[in-house]
Amino acid sequence: MVYAVEMRGITKRFPAVLANDHIDIAIKAGTVHAIIGENGAGKSTLMNILYGLHKPDQGEILINGQKQVFGSATDAIACGIGMVHQHFMLVPRLTVADNVVLGKEPRKGLLYDRKGAIAKVAEVCSRHNIQVDPGKKVADISLGMQQRVEIVKTLYRGAEIIILDEPTAVLTPQEIDDLGEILRQLKEGGKTIIIITHKLEEVMDFSDDISVLRGGKHIATLRKEATDIPELTRLMVGRDVQLGGRKESAPGKEEALRLTDIGYVAEGRKVLKGISLVLHKGEVLGLAGIDGSGQSQLAEIVAGVLTPSAGSIKFQDRDITGKTVAQRKKGGIGFIAQDRQKHGLVMDFSIAENLVLGFQRRPEYCQYKIGVNSKAVISGAQKRIKEYDIRTPGESVRVSMLSGGNQQKVVVAREMGSRPQLIVADQPTRGVDVGAIEAIHNILIDHRNKGGSVLLVSLELDELMMLSDRIAVFFDGRLMGILDSASATREQIGMMMVGSSLPKQGEAAKGGKQAESRKEEPVS
Amino acid sequence: MNLNSFKLRLKDALVPLILIFIAFLFSAVWISFMGKSPLEAYSALFAGAFGSTSGIVNTIKKSVPIAFASFAVIVSTKANVFNIGAEGQLAMGAFGATMAGIFLKGLPAAIHIPAAILAAALGGMAFALIPALLRVKRGINLLVVLLLMNNIARFLLQFFVLDAFASDNALVPSTDRIMESARLPYLIGPPYRLTIAILIVLAVAIILELFFRRSTAGYEMRAVGLSPEAARYAGIDINRYMLLGLLLSGALAGVGGGLEILGNHHRLYIDFSPGYGYDGIPIALLSGGSPLISILGSLLFGALRTGSLTMQAKVGISDEIISVIQGSLILCIAANYFVKYLLNRRRADKKGKEAAK
Missing domain, CATH: 3.40.50.300 (P-loop containing nucleotide triphosphate hydrolases)
Structure with a gap:
């Protein structure tokens, strides 16, 4: 059987982290394949490798049985791979059609053919039964709609294999249902879909096959019918979870x-x-x-x-x-704010700096009344990182570099740490x-x-x-x-x-x- | 620091250098449009700024008010305000220093000089107070207010110099000379006349670095500058820091103007500043918020201002070309993101962000 995607022995090392450790994964054509794992399990890295954003240190990639080496995303796109990132990459002031064709615009002589763009985008949408208004400005449409625009963008570039990174993170329940419908349609149209997620309900709703990653390693690939949420949770975390x-x-x-x-x-x-x-x-x-x-x-x-x-x-x-x-x-009174990135953390501060935010005036963090006691801040941070299992190479790492779960642990550690x-x-x-x-x-x-x-x-x-x-x-x-x-x-x-x-x-x-x-x- | 983060630092340092290079390249195009040789022009510029002892001294001298202006912009930016009113505050600082220099009589230099510098700081601070209050009490956008305040300062300066405190015995319109006891002592005496102002620049830069890195208030101010909402949720009084930041910024700009009078002119002229306050803006942006690094940028701008005179004399290019270089530099800073993007893309593999994912 020929797989749409085969990744063999993929290894990728970043400073201080082995993000992917000899991962073998095979994805059947015309299926929805979920890649699940906790934050930091290596899902995004693996997909960024498939999309040509990273070069693997070892391993090879086969697309439809052919060995491919991607120097950049352009190579991957040429191979029929498209990716919808978690944070959409759209220009809000441009229309849907403008955004879709951006970088590959239809032309009339030397000029951009706006009408042609709208017609082409409308054609792609109707072929795949995706409802988007090509003439609307992106700034005026909902996040769910913007995600559809991203999907249409990949289709416009001829994608046969579409990667979606955490596609439901920003969607309302209704929009999640709609996305499921779109994915079904695409699958019926012969496309191969890969979704990265850690939300197991959606995995069970959307996918045919499920691959679990943990700590950069491939743990298992299962058929949806042959598994359930408790088993997947156990595979993801590596032990029984007691919520x-x-x-x-x-x-x-x-x-x-x-x-x-x-x-x-x-x-x-x-x-x-x-x-x-x-x-x-x-x-x-x-x-x-x-x-x-x-x-x-x-x-x-x-x-x-x-x-x-x-x-x-x-x-x-x-x-x-x-x-x-x-x-x-x-x-x-401790407070875990709803929006950790906006209210809970200063994203450009280090973990150590964030761990004292709001408590910087406590005597143990001060020195000579007006100075910051850096030693106490750093040793306190190291203690908290251990105690609250914050996964990071060190306390001086900027908090924006952490995954969402670890950012939240920083907030919780700080607010609980003051007893x-x-x-x-x-x-x-x-x-x-x-x-x-x-x-x-x-x-x-x-x-x-x-x-x-x-x-x-x-x-x-x-x-x-x-x-x-x-x-x-x-x-x-x-x-x-x-x-x-x-x-x-x-x-x-x-x-x-x-x-x-x-x-x-x-x-x-x-x-x-x-x-x-x-x-x-x-x-x- | 491991090798990797060192490489990152190197890259950060590379960006401003590339921007400066592009600005020079761009200006070279204009120079050749004027039918002159850019190479000749730039070598005259360089020779003028660094080719002689007096050139070097002049470069350093001119860098003093520029450095203070860039400190002013850096401090305000850290508190989430963008102070483009440094030029006006600089003028008011110069006025404050002049007044203290003329009217405080019978003081020993050890008291008179600090008093005059304090007066300069107060002058700049007072002039920043009105916009600061408008911002904090009324939430008014400061950009326009600060820019217009610069014009008010210019007219006030004219009033002071031509009318209220005009000297009866001066060839060009100016105030009286300040007392001997208020003049900054020389590190290198005549004919070069390099004063201790450069030491004050260094000291203030070090104090500011320590303030931001080591003090609790500096930490809180940085939090306000980077994320005012997160700072508010953490219980930090953000209005207090905006007020404090702008006042401190005004005081620093004022000291820059004051030192110019106390060290070089010894009396106040209308045109004592060719736009030092504006020079501070691109430098502050180029230096990534570090006062010590901004001293390097100030030396560069000081060199431009010094060397341009030689360039004008030797090659016959108006010293307005300096404004062109500065203008292109500001354009380049605006395009900075693009340059960073290009550099990042080449090293995308090495970025730590994905490492944490």
Whole structure:
């Protein structure tokens, strides 16, 4: 049998990392093949080699049985390989058609043939049944649409083998379904699709074959029918994964945080309306709700980065409503911000510098009152890197060089490292791999078991139900009710998330349908 | 430092050199359009700047206010503000130093000189205060404000020199001379007259490097400059640092102007600065935010300003060609990303980013 792609003995070494270690992989023509692995497993490197962006130190590549050597992506494209990167490479101010033909424009004499471009792009789209408006500006279309433009771009250049790097990372559940449909169509049209991902549900939805990488090595290639999510997880991580942590005691009764009648107004819209709730010591309080129901704003108000327009916040029996972020940090509130790259980290700082961000004024990091104690910063960083298993060649590496999961570990290590009493975690596992999710879950639950409090915002209902002692459900800025997570059902919560008050028993089934139609992503 | 990161450093250093080279090449085209030989012009330029002791001394002298202007731009950039108002602050610093030099009487030099430098810093800082407050209190974009402030400074300077503090016994319009006790002592005396100003430049550069690398406030300021949002979430008062950064920036530009008066002119002229404040901008951008490295850039610009006079005399090219070189340099910096991209593509394999993936 001739494979569309065969990679034999691929080895690639970077300074301090063996990214690919003698990887053998064969991909059948006309299939969807998933390459999975944790962040840092070597998936992206392997695909960058296939796309000609990296040269392998050893090994060979066969395309349709022919040996090929790629000096650059141009060679790979000429061989019928296309790649859609995780971060789209589109020019926002140009139209869809302009973007698709960029670099290979149809011409009329010396001039760019804009009409011809639109016609050609429309033709490619209709042939593959992909719906995109070629005349629209890229800046005006959704991320899901932009991804389609990227796919059309590869098709326009004659790709037969299309690589998608983490294609679902930026998509909404609906867009993910649409992408699945497009991939099916392409497969039926005879294309070979390779997707890189660490999200196992999508792997099971989309792919025919699955190859698992771990630590730069090829672990296994399986048919989808012959495996399941638990097995894939085990292969990816190398051991059994225990999500959700283990709660060792009942939640405490002592009050840690009390919110009274919190309101918040942004741009004339009431984002939060009269929220009152209590969080105890040794308790995880989950905040559930459809994205944008106000739960993230509530977390930011507790952390101090947003100022409420009404209400008061009491932490350990002291009113902290008017306190600054710095004062709250000092007082024992840690905050894992939702957007780690924008709010949690200074991307151009080193890991060590980021690990003291917000704590740079603590006596142990200072010297002669005004100086930074570099020795303490570095030794502290080395300790944290070990303790929190941050995968990096060293503490002086810029944090932008790390994978998402490791960046998040830096944030978590920093916020937990100051031994806060209350940790406010706004979607702490968003976009990180399963190994990091497990680590973060364990850290949060461990904090709870030691008597600390956790205010947890998550869009993943399963995660909330696993971690929380109680779940507060938000809808349109209002608190719909607080449920005991031991007795609450997905259906109940789902119903409240779309605006019903505590449902009666009989209505629970109907609510279940609604919750399901929203497609909550299980954490696996 | 291992070999690999050393190579990376080398590459970082290569980019500014390439940019400077391209700027010279581009200007050479214009020189040949004027019917002159670029080679002849540049060798006259070089000879003028470095070919004699007085040339070298002049190059160093001129680099002093330029270096301070580039410090000013660097400091402001670190605090996430872009200070293109250095020229105006420099003028106000010169005015402050002149006033302290003329009107503080009976002081020993050891007190008078620091006092006059302090007055220069205050002059520059005061002139940066208005834009700084507009930025922090009202969130106004500073680019236009700072640029217009430069014009205000020019007119204020005219008012001071031609009217309010005009000297009765000067051939060209200027103020009175400053006291002997306010003049900077010479490292090399007449006829060269190289003052201790260059030592002050070095000292300030070292202090600034230490401030950014070793102090907590410097760390916080860098955080504000690199990612104001992350800094705010970390509880750092970003407005305070923007204010502080711009005021410090103004003070540095002011000292640059002050040293020019205290060291070289000893009285204030309208045209004492041929645009030193603007020279600081490309240098700050070229030096990658390092005050020590910016001294090298300042020496280059000092050399251009010194050598251009010789070039004008020998080859007959207007010294305006210096503005052309500077202009092309700024264009090149804008295109810097492209050059970096070309260099990176050739070494894409060695980039650490993929290594971490």
